[in-house]
Amino acid sequence: MRDVAVIGVGMHPWGKFPDSSITQMCRQAVEAALEDAGAEWPDVQAVSAGSSRFSGGKGWGLNGNDVVEDMGPTGVPVYNLSAGCAAGGNAFDIGHMLVSSGMYNMVLVVGGEKMPKGMIQLSGVDEETDPEYLRQIAVGMPGPAFWALLCRRRMAEHGTTEEQLADIAVKAHQISVHNQNARFRKEFTQEDVLNSALVSDPLHLYEICPVSDGAAAAILCSAEEARKRTTDPIWVAASAVATAQFDDGIPRGLASPAPADGHAYHSEALLAVESCYEKAGVSPKDVDLVELQDNTVYYELAFPEEWGLCEPGEAESLLERGETLPTGKLPINPSGGFLCFGEATTAMGMFQVCELTWQLRGQAGARQVPDAKIGLGQTLGLGSNASAVILKR
Amino acid sequence: MTTTKRVPVTEGLFEETAGGARLLGSRCATCNSTYFPKSPVCHNPKCNGSAVEDASFGPLGKLWSYSVQHYAPPPPAKFDEPYEPYTLGLVDLPEGLRVLGRMSTDNPNSLEVGMNVELVIERIHGDDDGNDVVSWMFRPA
Structure with missing residues (x-):
């Protein structure tokens, strides 16, 4: 497995942003990460994204595809990872593997979310075979x-x-x-x-x-690519x-x-x-x-x-x-x-x-x-x- | 005179017997792992068995922890209006199960981690037909 570096990171502030779409928030994080990495969007060879059930993603959790369409379709492969609140970490893990395996030299990992108001209703499944649904109706x-x-x-x-x-x-x-x-x-x-x-x-x-809206992104790359772009990489x-x-x-x-x-x-x-x-x-x-x-x-x-x-x-x-x-x-x-x-x-x-x-x-x-x-x-x-x-x- | 009916919040989770309330679940015939609600299979990754049997649990247990729910829970949880805080408990049963349930108590301050509790079937809220919707709860034994 190859060494992997983080050469750029970017974040949209976290809070409540009723006038911004999830795509706009992700774009700000991605652009900041690219700038931090000294890279351009077409340099990104693959995208790994946290998959949301609350916002964007065409209702199917295709949040990485939203980002690619917005940044400009280059044909890059997109991986949308669903793992609840661990989805961003899960996406990072896949992004890391895509580079460490030698498949790609530069990968964008991004997670963004706009949360609905109030407490999260834990289960979206109203069936008595769903343990969370049962927990809510029988215990609360x-x-x-x-x-x-x-x-x-x-x-x-x-x-x-x-x-x-x-x-x-x-x-x-x-x-x-x-x-x-x-x-x-x-x-x-x-x-x-x-x-x-x-x-x-x-x-x-x-x-x-509380629940917030927020987005964050990182550019991962191979050691060889990192040395071309920075003298000070952070290593995974x-x-x-x-x-x-x-x-x-x-x-x-x-x-x-x-x-x-x-x-x-x-x-x-x-x-x-x-x-x-x-x-x-x-x-x-x-x-x-x-x-x-x-x-x-x-x-x-x-x-x-x-x-x-x-x-x-x-x-x-x-x-x-x-x-x-x-x-x-x-x-x-x-x-x-x-x-x-x-x-x-x-x-x-x-x-x-x-x-x-x-x-x-x-x-x-x-x-x-x-x-x-x-x-x-x-x-x-x-x-x-x-x-x-x-x-x- | 009308009689208020007791309607279980959902079928097949509990029963009231002469010996007290029981939770209805399963026990693995091979490794004795217990499940609530019923499970068609054993989920213990170290167990090679596949047969599970119906089993019932209770009424005695030990309070593992508890918490007073100070605000109204979001749907699909239901409650009588206006919302009155209720207490939740997590109870270890001797059959090897750690079970969530509401606590039946007027005085949550009297609860203590580790105390003995017993299973009861009590009203959690009413329904549109004026019936008592009942579920399992734990009360200090």
Whole structure:
């Protein structure tokens, strides 16, 4: 397999953009990535795209085709990848393979999303054979309640306090004031967070991510091509996707196997991350920064422990000591994360590739992780999909 | 005098017996993995068996976690207007199942992770004909 470089990244700001189409937003991200790469649209030999069920894509998730038609039909092959919120990461993984395999020398990976208003209705399938439909009619459990159950369990097991949960949101917003692409760029106090509406107890409104519109893109190329265009490429040390294992204790429908030791963890995320460690020859202690999918503050405590980045039960004290800030020992979401950007589902993996690239190049300004050399990104999506990526300079 | 009928939210998920409420599912004849709702096959990748049998579960379990749902859920979930917050629970049953369900409690503050709970069949909302639509719930045992 050949080495693969990220030579250009671009992002459309995240937020609510009622006057922009998804195609316009993707175009802005793609043009920025091409310019950053010093490349022209006809140089792109293949496109790998996150496939949305919410916007564009001709109603069939053909979002990559929308981009190609808009940028100018050159006949390039297009791969549309569907993996819920992991679709951007999934598209990156395929884009990486298209270059590492030797099939193509330059590939565009893009993810864009315009989300409908309000909470995501988890299932689009109104049939009693669909486990999510059954869960909604028989129990009535939207997404945030799922996170709340995991969070409440952690509070019982580790003594996590409501104040500590709130401090994760405070930290995220403290960083996001320095990120021009963030939707929310306002600092909050712990009191502000705890006074925001309780959504699913113990989680407050400011402790879960809202839905947003957003787009992000990257240009991947072979080492030979990268050396022609830049002296400072960022390398894809590893990319992986995974799905869940049978007995991880996470109920994805009405029930799951109950592990005898009471545990529950996202095996799909762990598998993707561990696969990246192995492929990259990187150990958790080598990781300089992490962009993880913080749909809720809970994950910022649970994931680093599940992935060996810190000890079980250590996440709260790292937070309290400021070690998860960009200047700390284990910087988590120096972008501000999805708490501050919102969830633009299929763009999320590419959002992380952009932020990791800026950080590794030293272009992150006031949110810069000092001397960052190795960065880990991770997404989690419906259908028990997960993606992970390790970039290095 | 009219009698309010109890209508299950969907057929085939639960029953009320003399020994208490039961959830209706399946058990693998080979590896004993349990499923709710019923599964026509065993999904355990380490199991080579293919035969599953009907099985029922409950009524006792331990509360793995819980959460009060403070806002009205989006469709297709239904509730009586005006919306009143309800509590959700995740319960480990001794048959090896971790099951979601609503909690039957007037005082969510009294709930504790790890407490004993029992399965009950209770009203979750009404329907247009004035019937009680019932589903499985858990209450402190």
